[in-house]
Amino acid sequence: MPNIKLEIEYDGSNYAGWQVQPAGRGKTIQQVIEKTLHKLLREKIRLIVSGRTDSGVHARAQVANFHTRARMPLARLKLALNGLLPEDIKVTRIKEEEPAFHSRFSAKSKIYRYTILNRGHSSPLLRNTVYFYPHPLDIALMRREANCLLGRHDFSSFRASGGKDKDPVKNIKKITVAKKNGCINIDIEADGFLYNMARNIVGTLIEVGRGRIPGGSLARILLSRNRRHAGQNVPGRGLCLLKVNY
């Protein structure tokens, strides 16, 4: 039974996140794609995703796979899917994988980017994809503190309640803080992310950059394994899943 891998770009602004929700919480990206696949393949499809994204969070290349009995040439399936999918969700790549391929368990790492618009006024053209934060931030300090998070650690301090992941130990392989065109991009590559981990890390780095948490605190916060020591969560709209590595 073919195992089909999709790469998906989406603007999460109008969705209640990736995962199918209890009724009444708004439509989700998973729902929209599964319904479209159902219509095309005349078969109930269940997508396996690399990792669900929250309400408002975007993806440049989310990965999901599904098993199907249907036999449709993949180029045709891609065209048909994109013809039916709404403007804010599109399949950018489609490929048949080995039977054992699993979007989540086969992933070696994921890269998320958080974008802070750090200037005096908000941006109409970027408003759905950045977090507008007008106060001055010490980027060099944020970068130094971010480096404390590199490697394998228990990230419980940056985990929101409600996550289902049992293992709080994750490996951050790379974390960069870069300023470009008035925006600060914080890129985090890890083998896995706890619930809200990326956004809690960014929120904490912002408080360091603003001078509200003293420099040198990140290592202590990480060791404390206490969510209350870290900074506030930042809004979903600034977050984008850039890539999943296999």
Added chain:
Amino acid sequence: MPNIKLEIEYDGSNYAGWQVQPAGRGKTIQQVIEKTLHKLLREKIRLIVSGRTDSGVHARAQVANFHTRARMPLARLKLALNGLLPEDIKVTRIKEEEPAFHSRFSAKSKIYRYTILNRGHSSPLLRNTVYFYPHPLDIALMRREANCLLGRHDFSSFRASGGKDKDPVKNIKKITVAKKNGCINIDIEADGFLYNMARNIVGTLIEVGRGRIPGGSLARILLSRNRRHAGQNVPGRGLCLLKVNY
């Protein structure tokens, strides 16, 4: 009577362009800003703009000025304006100018950017700010042809009917065609633009790049001063007013 200059960023997706329209054509950016100024300054305000933009067209830095009897500190006026303006229109700069300053007549040149998304699939994240064109384009040829337009010419071939500008002679000071991240950016700097001129030039360059108009045609089309010889107009959403030089 103070003469106030505004720099304005807007996402034109939800507007019927800049200029106040006859009733029933949808709200315009000018209307929204004038109403907000009226509310704040308790005075009827008429904005003078560097050049109106069409439906769907964006601006990173549109310029408009107005004369007022009101005396409000400009930093406070900017804050108050942005507090009342919708998310898709914001004032990025405010400054008092000399009495003779006129957003349109004082302008030395304007720079427009047209962005073509040139790859096999459309982009949910860029959908409101690019024109998706999936067919291969010969960028080197487009660049060579674009160079024929440099300098002072009668641009009647690229003028849509309905424009009010009496002088079809404009000076294109710079025109560049650059590929970046799957997008082709066409930047045009000129001392003035006829109605739809930028979009008609881009439409013609696309037909050259696609091979539908042979290379070497641009000079001939320009000389013909006949709109029917040029290519089709391209959608407004790919166009953005980047800068007005004074």
